[in-house]
Every structure is written in structure tokens, then in C-alpha cells.
Amino acid sequence: MLWTLIKTIWLFLPAYTPNNFAVIFGGGKPIDLGKNFVDGKRILGDGKTFRGFFGGLFGGLITGLAQYKIEQIAGLEFFTTMPLSSALTLFLLLSLGSLTGDLLGSFIKRRLGIERGGKAPLLDQLDFLVVAIVFASLHERFSSLYTAEVIVIALILTPLLHKLINVIAYLLRLKDVPW
Numbered sequence: 449m450l451w452t453l454i455k456t457i458w459l460f461l462p463a464y465t466p467n468n469f470a471v472i473f474g475g476g477k478p479i480d481l482g483k484n485f486v487d488g489k490r491i492l493g494d495g496k497t498f499r500g501f502f503g504g505l506f507g508g509l510i511t512g513l514a515q516y517k518i519e520q521i522a523g524l525e526f527f528t529t530m531p532l533s534s535a536l537t538l539f540l541l542l543s544l545g546s547l548t549g550d551l552l553g554s555f556i557k558r559r560l561g562i563e564r565g566g567k568a569p570l571l572d573q574l575d576f577l578v579v580a581i582v583f584a585s586l587h588e589r590f591s592s593l594y595t596a597e598v599i600v601i602a603l604i605l606t607p608l609l610h611k612l613i614n615v616i617a618y619l620l621r622l623k624d625v626p627w
């Protein structure tokens with residue numbers, strides 16, 4: 449069971465790290481350019497920036513690359529069951545999906561009238577993962593690596609991990625609120 453948990457985290461790590469890299473690299477011009485939606489509220493809000501998005505994308509790719517190298521050194525075979533070019537495509541899908549899911553989550557929060565940084569239980573914790581899974585499912589090797597078991601465990605485990613990581617980011621003063 450512990451091994452399955454570790455394997456699940458390993459397989460989804462390139463989808464987890466983009467949002468943390470976005471926190472570190474974030475700032476500057478917001479993706480919605482400060483504009484409001486038809487409901488008069490911000491489209492996405494000041495918490496979604498270009499720097500955060502591209503910093504996050506870079507972070508997810510670097511994470512995946514590091515994992516690929518670690519697998520080669522440690523003799524593990526998850527991502528290394530495919531050639532590097534194919535693995536890179538998967539890392540790109542996981543990172544892009546994660547960041548897109550995060551944007552979608554903010555879009556939904558704004559429509560619900562939740563201000564930037566406001567709490568949206570489950571949405572905050574699963575938006576990025578669900579869209580990362582959808583994007584990654586486009587990859588030819590998806591179903592062989594991401595079994596139904598791995599996906600179910602990820603959906604249960606992620607809200608718990610997300611909480612833990614955000615509390616750490618809060619304690620390091622990288623975030624204003626512990627969620």
C-alpha cells in the first residue's frame with residue numbers, strides 16, 4: 449500500500465510542482481489583463497499571472513526531467529519505460545493540464561463570487577489534478593502508467609497533500625493564507 453502511495457505521488461509529481469513554482473515565480477501582469485467578465489467580476493483575478501504560468505510550466509518540465517534522470521540512476525522504470533521525447537510530451541501535458549486546471553478553478557471561484565485567495569474546498573485541491581489527468585490521457589502511454597487504482601488514490605490523497613504543502617508555503621511566508 450505504501451509503495452502504491454509513493455508510486456502515485458511519483459507519477460503525478462510533474463502535475464503537483466507547477467503550482468508551487470507558480471507561487472515562487474508569480475507576479476506581474478495578470479493573465480486576464482485586469483479585465484472583468486460579463487458578470488462584472490474579474491475573469492481570473494490578480495493571482496493568475498503570466499510569470500506564474502510559465503514559471504510553473506518550466507517547473508513541471510524540470511521536475512519530470514529530474515525524475516527521468518533519477519529513475520535511470522536508481523534503476524526504476526516508470527517514465528523511463530518510454531523514450532525521453534515521449535516522457536517529455538507527458539510532462540508537458542501534466543504541467544499544462546495542471547496550470548490550466550488552476551486557471552479554470554480561479555475562473556469558477558470568481559463566478560461564485562469568491563475573491564482572489566478565498567477558499568474553495570475541494571475545487572482548490574482538485575481542479576489542477578482533474579485537468580492534468582484529462583490532458584495526460586491524450587498521451588499514448590497514459591493507460592499503462594495511470595491505472596484506475598493510481599487515479600483513485602491520487603484523487604483521495606491529493607487534497608491531503610495539497611493542504612500539507614500549502615501550510616508549509618504559508619509557514620515559509622510564500623503564501624498569505626494557509627490554503
Ligand code: CTP
Pocket residue numbers: 470471472473474475492493494495496497498499500501550553554557563564565566623627
Ligand atoms: N500564481 C501566479 N500565476 C499562476 C498561478 C499562481 O502568479 N498562474 C501565484 C500568485 O502569486 C498566487 C499564488 O501563486 O497568489 C498562489 O496561487 P493560488 O492559490 O492558485 O492563487 P490565489 O491567489 O489563491 O488565487 P485564486 O483565488 O484565484 O486561486
Ligand code: MG
Pocket residue numbers: 565566572627
Ligand atoms: Mg489559492
